[in-house]
Amino acid sequence: MNEDKIQCLHPQGKHAPAIAATTYHLFKRAITKTLAKEPLSYSLIAASVKEYFKKEKIAFEGSVGWYTETIKLDMEATGLIIAYMKKGKKLHKLVSSQ
Numbered sequence: 001m002n003e004d005k006i007q008c009l010h011p012q013g014k015h016a017p018a019i020a021a022t023t024y025h026l027f028k029r030a031i032t033k034t035l036a037k038e039p040l041s042y043s044l045i046a047a048s049v050k051e052y053f054k055k056e057k058i059a060f061e062g063s064v065g066w067y068t069e070t071i072k073l074d075m076e077a078t079g080l081i082i083a084y085m086k087k088g089k090k091l092h093k094l095v096s097s098q
Contacts, residue, residue, distance in 0.1 A: 008070055009077035016077075017070060026058070027071040032094065035081060039093035045072060 006024045008016035027049065034040065034048040046068045053060055072092065075081045083092050 008074040010073050011076040011083075016074060019067070019070065023062075023067065024071060024074075026060075027067050028075065031068065031072055031075065031081075035092060035094045039084075039086075039091040041089055041091055042069065042072065045092060 004021040005018040006021050007018045008024075010016040030049045030052040031045060033052060034045055040048065046065050049068045050064050052058075053064065072081065076083055076092070079095060081092050081094055083090055085091075
């Protein structure tokens, strides 16, 4: 059975993979909920996504960190989140929460 895929984008125009739509939406929802509270570094986003999966009892086989990074970059490329530097740290925030 072929599952629909979403072609991810990269903010610097680099090649990005196509990801199963269900996986894409799962991670996008987790990242959005995580960043709705406050701007975070990538490592805190990844830890929060893992915590979200644990809290929601979502079993995921695969690299949570890799999918988090790939979909975070896609969200940057499509303008849903922005990355910026603050006190030497790269932070990410939702555009709608400015």
